[in-house]
Amino acid sequence: MGSPEQAPDPGLFGPDSVTWQMHADPMMWIAGVRALYLQALHPRAVRGVLQNSDFRRDAWGRLMRTASFVGTTTYGTTEAAERAGARVRKIHSRLGATDPDTGERYGVDEPALLLWVHCAEIDSYLHVARSSGFRLTDAQADRYIAEHRTSARLVGLDPDRVPGSRRELAAYFESVRPELAAGPEARVVDDFLRRPPTPALLVPARALLWRHVAHLAYDALPPYAHTLYGRPAPAPAVVTRRLRATGTALRLVPAWLRWQLPPKHVLRAVARLGPETRPAPYKTGSRLAILDGPGEGAAS
Structure with missing residues (x-):
């Protein structure tokens, strides 16, 4: 007799999670740009990025590496x-940065810096998705944040010290706000995102497409971030309307076409686990993605 066939590995989150459904949404790209804007407001964190890479020449690579990791x-x-x-x-573990004012040398893997990067990403993904029309209840939003204690562990954080709900995430941002500033390094990031270097043939596309993405990502930041950067943004209701319009337009592009873009993470996962695991926004309203509350693991 042969051994029983082993069930396919669903991965760390699996089709029963909110993360599985939400991360396939096209608005995650705008959310990623919002995260860059927000992360740049922590002077120690953004200094670690700029002192260890040529951000203006490698910003696209950094964004793509982050997308590949996610x-x-x-x-x-x-x-x-x-x-x-x-x-x-x-x-x-190999990288460090130097504070130009004090001469202090510190590692980029300080827990406080890793936590800031993590929370800025999760807040951006969740805010942009919900504001653009991806339907999540408050309980589902809490579930999403709790799920990402797992991704926090992967980068070296203690999951028990990472916010696991909207309330805890809001409390974290309130506590860290005195440390935020739009210093010289943040201005470098801001300047790049507003006017990224572009080959001459692509300048029209930058004007038509990227400007909309960058402006929308910036406008979706919390008000205190607009204050620090010193540029106003439309009223929140206006921003929400624009996010919803953009989300509606992008979701009209067939998912099978969007997922053809390399590295095809979603297509490979569906091929591994079966067509019924295909991510879709409506599944967040089903039994599969909703558990009793924020907690561990997937539905049984």
Whole structure:
């Protein structure tokens, strides 16, 4: 008799999670740009980025590497996700930055800095998704935040010290706000995102497409971020209307077409686990994605 066939590995989150459904949404790209704007407001964190890379020449690469990490940890196998986390931890352990005012040398893997980057990303993903029309109840939003204690662990954080609900996330941002500032490094990031270097043939596309993405991502920031950057933004209701219009337009593009873009994380996951695991916004309203509340693991 042969051994029973082993069930496919759903990965760290799996099709029963809110993360599985939400991270396939096209608005995650705008959310990623919002996260960059927000992360740049922590002087120690953004200094670690700029002192260890040429941001203006590698910003696209950085954005794509972040997208690949999120795709792998969301839709890859457990082994692939753990391997991606180990790679990030190894890179961070080798990097440091220097405070130009005090001369202090510090590691970019300080827990406080990793926590800021993590929370800025999760807040951006959740805010942009919900504001653009991706339907999540408050309980589902809490569930999403709790799920990402797992991704926090992958980059080296203690999951028990990471916000696990909207209330805890809001309290964290309130506590860290005195440390935020739009210093010289943040201005470099802001300048790049507003006017990224572009080959001459692509300048019209930058004017038509990227300007809309960058402006919308900036406008979606919290009001205190607009104050720090010193540029106003439309009223929140106006921003929400624009996010919803953009989300509606992008979701009209067939998912199978969007998911053809490399590295095809979603398509590979569906091929591994079966067509019934295909991510879709409506599934967040089903039994599969909703558990009793924020907690551990997936529905049984």
